[in-house]
Amino acid sequence: MEKQYQVVEEKGANQRLDKALCLLFDISRNRAKELIDEEAVLVNGIGTKPSYKVQTGDEIELLMPPLEEVEIKPENIPLDIVYEDEDVLVVNKPRGMVVHPSPGHYSGTLVNALMYHIKDLSGINGVMRPGIVHRIDKDTSGLLIVCKNDNAHTQISKQLSEKECKREYKAIVHRPFSHTFGTVDAPIGRDEKNRQKMAVTANNSKNAITHFEVLENFKNYAYILCKLETGRTHQIRVHMEYIEHPIVGDPKYGYRKTLPTDGQLLHAYALEFTHPTTGKRMRFEKEPPQIFQDVLHKMETGEIE
Structure with missing residues (x-):
């Protein structure tokens, strides 16, 4: 004990x-x-x-009590690998998939799939998170960098901390905007009233900055592109709720009355980083999944106002 x-x-x-x-x-x-x-x-x-x-x-x-020792097993789960070489790979994570195992959730994760498909993964983050240098939420889809060795992991982690790794997200939010560009600069910490949530708060918080661009306005919604300057837990979801434009379908930070999307319409659209070995600047883009595209199409045609 x-x-x-x-x-x-x-x-x-x-x-x-x-x-x-x-x-x-x-x-x-x-x-x-x-x-x-x-x-x-x-x-x-x-x-x-x-x-x-x-x-x-x-x-x-x-x-x-001591943490339960659990063996994380490889699982033959299909992966959408966008790019791969000896040091890194970029994978398009589907909605509904957890990035790495955690107590009570040891299978069906991205890590289980990676262990099956990839021979070598960095070990810096331990046996529960091999290769994982950053993550996105279960019901957020999109691009992630995975590192195959410790040198790549160290280099990418440094780029993330020094804001040299660019991350862009596409989202559909409630309520149109009256302006095209905006920045939310508001600290994020654990919600004192609900420890399962994050919130904009002055207590035990960390600096958090999200830049956004309105791609298209609709009668009751907006299609936006978000660029992260920092990478706090649930950052975009918390910031959009804070400015009263919560993400459509978000069960934790959104409106109770929302579209039936089975999760937030938030997608990690683009990644840009410097290759840890070659020094080459690399950029990858992946459009949102079909459910996101279907909702957007219905808004563009007026079927959803």
Whole structure:
């Protein structure tokens, strides 16, 4: 068991224990309740209920069970490989596919597919994320760079951190715009009211900048191109919600009444980076999947207003 300790400060006081655990240890509300039920949480050395109101100065001890060791297996899942050489490959990830395994989700991921089709993958990110240097959400489709060796991984990771790797996304959002270009410069951090979401917040946030261009306006929607200057979790989805133009079909950040798209209409359209070995500047583009194209066509023909 790994023991973790936190002392409740004034700003975290007078909250239920399960909610306080979310804030103090960055775990989900359900996981917090499970740990309390398993008597893995002590407050001032004593076990208590999820409803206990923590107080300033309370000492909370969390006994975190060891991570389950899981063997990640190769799976014969078709891949849309846009480019490949000895160092990198660019893959077009479909909607509905998780990028890498995580607790409770160990199969059907992009990593499982890569391990079947690719002999060598970089090991910098460990056995759960071989070759993965960046990621996109499960229901976001589009282009990803995968690294085959540690040198390529180090070089691409550096380009990402230094903003030398360009990433562009296409999206369909609610409500038309009154201008053609815009920039959202708003910090993003964990949503204090819902730990499963991110939000524009001043607390525990990181700088986040999204540039966008309106490609086409419709009566109730807009088709846009987004360019990331930073790469925060759910960045485009959070920023579009923040400026009141949430992405169509987004179940987490969008409107309840939206089009039946089974996920957000967000696609990683373009990648541009410098090859880690040759030094050549490379750019790849891939148009959105059919469901995205179908919705866009219906908007252009007036079938969807």
